[in-house]
Amino acid sequence: MLSNPQLFFFMFAGVTFGMVLGALPGLTGSMGIALMLPFTYKMDPLTSLVFLLSIYTGGLFGGSITAVLINTPGSPANIATSLDGYAMTVKGESEKALGLSLWSSVVGGIIGCLFLVFATEPLASISLKFGAPEMFFVAVFGLTIVGSLSDDVLKSIFSALFGVLLGTIGMSSVGNIRGTFGSMYLLDGIPLIPALIGFLAIPSILDLANQEFITGEQTSHEGKINIKKVLYQIKELIKRPILTVATSLLGVIVGVMPAAGATIASLLSYNQAKQYSKNSKEFGQGAIEGVIASETANNASQGGALATMLVLGIPGSNSTAMLLGALIIQGWVPGPRLFIDNKEIIYASISSLLLQQIVMLIIGILICALAAKIINVPVRYLVPIILMFSILGAFSSRNAMFDAKLMLLFGVIGWIMKKSHFPTMPIVLGIILGPLADRELLRIMQLYDNFFLVFKRPITLILALLSFIGVVLPLIMSNKRNKIGKKAA
Amino acid sequence: MAYIQKCIIPTLITIYALSYLLEVSGQNPTDQTLIRPVVVLLVALYVINTVKDIKETRKSIKDEKAKLEFAKYKKIVFLVSSCVVFFLIVEKIGFIISSILFCFTTLYILGVNNKKTIIIFPIVFSLIVYFIFSRGFGVPVPQGVLNI
Numbered sequence: 001m002l003s004n005p006q007l008f009f010f011m012f013a014g015v016t017f018g019m020v021l022g023a024l025p026g027l028t029g030s031m032g033i034a035l036m037l038p039f040t041y042k043m044d045p046l047t048s049l050v051f052l053l054s055i056y057t058g059g060l061f062g063g064s065i066t067a068v069l070i071n072t073p074g075s076p077a078n079i080a081t082s083l084d085g086y087a088m089t090v091k092g093e094s095e096k097a098l099g100l101s102l103w104s105s106v107v108g109g110i111i112g113c114l115f116l117v118f119a120t121e122p123l124a125s126i127s128l129k130f131g132a133p134e135m136f137f138v139a140v141f142g143l144t145i146v147g148s149l150s151d152d153v154l155k156s157i158f159s160a161l162f163g164v165l166l167g168t169i170g171m172s173s174v175g176n177i178r179g180t181f182g183s184m185y186l187l188d189g190i191p192l193i194p195a196l197i198g199f200l201a202i203p204s205i206l207d208l209a210n211q212e213f214i215t216g217e218q219t220s221h222e223g224k225i226n227i228k229k230v231l232y233q234i235k236e237l238i239k240r241p242i243l244t245v246a247t248s249l250l251g252v253i254v255g256v257m258p259a260a261g262a263t264i265a266s267l268l269s270y271n272q273a274k275q276y277s278k279n280s281k282e283f284g285q286g287a288i289e290g291v292i293a294s295e296t297a298n299n300a301s302q303g304g305a306l307a308t309m310l311v312l313g314i315p316g317s318n319s320t321a322m323l324l325g326a327l328i329i330q331g332w333v334p335g336p337r338l339f340i341d342n343k344e345i346i347y348a349s350i351s352s353l354l355l356q357q358i359v360m361l362i363i364g365i366l367i368c369a370l371a372a373k374i375i376n377v378p379v380r381y382l383v384p385i386i387l388m389f390s391i392l393g394a395f396s397s398r399n400a401m402f403d404a405k406l407m408l409l410f411g412v413i414g415w416i417m418k419k420s421h422f423p424t425m426p427i428v429l430g431i432i433l434g435p436l437a438d439r440e441l442l443r444i445m446q447l448y449d450n451f452f453l454v455f456k457r458p459i460t461l462i463l464a465l466l467s468f469i470g471v472v473l474p475l476i477m478s479n480k481r482n483k484i485g486k487k488a489a
Numbered sequence: 490m491a492y493i494q495k496c497i498i499p500t501l502i503t504i505y506a507l508s509y510l511l512e513v514s515g516q517n518p519t520d521q522t523l524i525r526p527v528v529v530l531l532v533a534l535y536v537i538n539t540v541k542d543i544k545e546t547r548k549s550i551k552d553e554k555a556k557l558e559f560a561k562y563k564k565i566v567f568l569v570s571s572c573v574v575f576f577l578i579v580e581k582i583g584f585i586i587s588s589i590l591f592c593f594t595t596l597y598i599l600g601v602n603n604k605k606t607i608i609i610f611p612i613v614f615s616l617i618v619y620f621i622f623s624r625g626f627g628v629p630v631p632q633g634v635l636n637i
Contacts, residue, residue: 154534154541161531162502165509165524172520179509209564209599380599381610384592387572388618396628401580408572413498415565420495438523445522 007050011352014054015359019367021055022062022074029059029075033322045330045342049349052326053306056319057356060262060299061105061364065371068097068291070386072201076192077262077298079200079428080270084283084290086204091286095226098368099233100291102361104244107237108296109357111248112255112303116350119307130257132443133454137463138257139437142264143429144271144470153475155422163430164437166190173439185402193397194407195431197390199424202411205386207418208379227365236288243289244296247273251297255304262298262305263432269297275473303353310338310346495542503535567598583633584623588615 014036021032032055040048063074068085081101088097130138143160169179170189180186237244247269254265273293274283283290309320332338338346394407414424444454455461510528513521571594579587592611601607622628 154538158499158502158531158534158538161527161534162506164527165506165531168524168527174517174519176516176520178513178516178520178524181512206565206568209568210561380596380601383568383599384595384611385614387568387595388588388592388614391572391575392618392622392628392630395630396622396626399629401576401631405576408569408576412569416498420498422498434523441523442519445519 007047007352010047010051011054011356011359012363014051015058015356015363016367018055018058018060019062019065019360019363020058022059023065023367023371029056029062029319032059033319033326040326045332046345046348048326048330049323049345050352052323053349053353054356054359056302056323057109057299057353057360058363059319060109060302061102061295061360062367064101064105064295065098065367068101069094069371070201070382071204072386072390073196075262076196076428076432077266077301078294079196079263079425080266080294081291081298082200083270083294083425084285084287087284087286088291093286095229096233096288097286097291098371099230100236100288101295102230102364102368103234103237104292104295105299105364106357106361107244108248108251108299109302109360110354111245111296112252112300113350113353113357114303115249115252115300116303116307116353117347130459131457132440132447133457133460134463135257136437136440136444136454137460137467138264139433139440141463141467141470142268142433143437144467152421153471156426157471159417159422159424160426160430163427164434165430166195166427167431167434168438173442183402185398185400185406189435190431191394191397191403191406192431194394194403195410196428197394198407198410199414199427201386201390202407203415203418203424205383205390206411206415208383211379213377213379227369230365230368237292240289240292243273243277243292247293248296248300251300252304254297255301255306256308257304262301265301265304266294266298267429269293271470275470306350306353495546496539499535499538503532506531564598568595571595571598579633580631581633583635584630585615585619585635586633588618 017036018029018032022029033052036052036055040051043051059075060077063078064081064085065074067073067078067082069089071082071086071089073079073082085097085101088094143164165179167190169186171177171187177187250269250272251262251265254268255261270283270290270293273289274280274287277283277287277289279287279289305320306323309324327338332342390407391404394404395401397403414427417424417427444451448454455464506528510521510524513524571591574594575587575591578590589611592614593607596607596610601610619630623630
């Protein structure tokens with residue numbers, strides 16, 4: 001593979017393309033794979049796989065650039081990155097945030113690849129044992145992150161419940177139409193991209209209208225990024241080896257689960273990092289651990305998702321579903337026989353993933369250097385540009401203007417909620433995890449006479465306990481903080 | 490006034506949740522398995538939050554910052570309105586013209602006074618965006634009167 005310059009060309013091209021698409025709100029790496037899929041028909045199988053995997057790799061990091069710089073996650077997998085990454089930017093530490101994000105992506109990606117090489121088959125077969133109860137509690141466990149998203153836990157839960165309700169809109173798994181109020185556009189449920197842009201990006205954009213620059217005032221680096229400073233951020237990961245490896249492994253495990261994917265991986269990882277961190281109070285205000293947890297997990301999940309896709313033929317995310325399509329186009333049948341019939345090509349493409357992480361580092365630095373100039377552009381020019389990209393991003397998810405209008409509605413609701421101290425992130429979490437919880441709960445009701453029988457399954461019981469702790473612990477902590485505050489006053 | 494501002498969205502969300510429950514209550518009970526407990530919990534939290542907010546608002550009522558600052562929100566209201574106008578005209582006159590008008594309006598709202606910038610920027614930006622999305626990514630943006 002190393003002697004084939006064509007492969008390197010496609011690797012660089014794929015990573016760059018994926019990164020640019022990932023950075024544009026509304027456009028994701030999976031969309032990049034979809035766009036490039038027709039061009040791979042005439043490629044040989046290895047080149048085709050390497051090219052598409054490179055787009056996938058680039059897309060995962062690309063989304064974090066805009067999440068850090070303008071609080072607009074390029075893809076849902078970078079939602080958690082924006083929490084601390086953007087807070088760092090506001091503090092004038094955009095280089096640090098970008099560097100952390102880049103290195104975390106590279107390290108998470110490498111750990112994911114190593115997992116893919118060594119542990120693909122055994123773990124993928126374990127995840128097959130996950131039934132409806134486990135998947136339901138995976139969704140509930142994911143929702144418990146809301147307890148950590150705001151100082152007011154009750155307001156967070158209120159927002160999350162609203163999100164879960166929005167997530168159940170559309171056709172249910174038994175075929176009934178719910179909550180569409182007659183709109184044909186809502187039959188497939190609330191589209192995720194408009195909701196994501198509306199609830200997360202638009203409130204921030206509207207708030208920018210009263211400022212001169214993103215950071216409030218012009219930053220000292222005048223749009224020139226200090227590459228050394230970006231590269232030095234590796235030391236922050238070296239200082240935190242347990243966090244880096246643990247969140248990467250969590251990402252891999254979540255990635256292995258069918259239908260979980262990079263978004264859930266990064267959110268769960270962020271939540272766990274916050275709960276176990278000594279600096280949990282700093283999360284959301286520019287915590288280094290927050291960026292590391294989110295970015296290592298979402299990149300590492302790639303290895304897990306690819307493992308399930310290659311060994312079992314089950315796509316763990318939109319991107320792996322596209323890659324599955326690419327394999328089928330090549331005339332291959334994903335599954336255990338794939339490793340017997342096409343072992344060399346599969347392992348060559350897997351090992352190319354390791355090289356892609358290095359390519360991502362090189363291209364990532366260049367793109368970060370260009371993107372950092374955004375910080376010093378006056379917001380009076382930036383706001384129309386971001387608004388137009390947001391509108392087009394929402395529109396292009398289904399080529400429907402309805403989605404762009406929905407995005408604006410969500411944006412206004414999100415902005416008013418933000419002003420009333422209701423966090424909007426839990427709504428997005430609810431929209432993502434609500435349908436999963438709804439579907440699996442329905443399956444549980446069909447499979448079990450009594451709901452409580454599900455707790456006889458050990459993994460379910462562990463997940464249920466962790467979920468309970470995830471809600472109760474922030475409530476206790478919040479009460480303690482209030483009491484200390486009152487005493488101090 | 491500050492209290493109304495605080496509770497308007499939670500109230501609307503609660504009304505929405507109840508009407509959603511009402512809509513599904515006539516359907517198959519299995520479809521309500523998750524929705525019913527979620528709505529009940531949401532209404533309970535609404536009551537708790539409202540009581541809490543009333544108490545907090547009473548305490549901070551004398552605080553000047555709690556008052557509504559309409560001047561501060563003027564730009565935001567105009568920005569949202571220009572988005573609404575964009576949606577009203579885009580499918581009739583097409584993306585390029587409506588995008589030029591949208592950019593021109595938003596630049597003006599945000600205080601750009603330079604005549605060259607306010608004219609050239611919207612045209613160049615709209616054309617670039619159009620070609621990236623329409624030709625590059627194959628997104629079928631509304632053509633309208635200009636069928637390029």
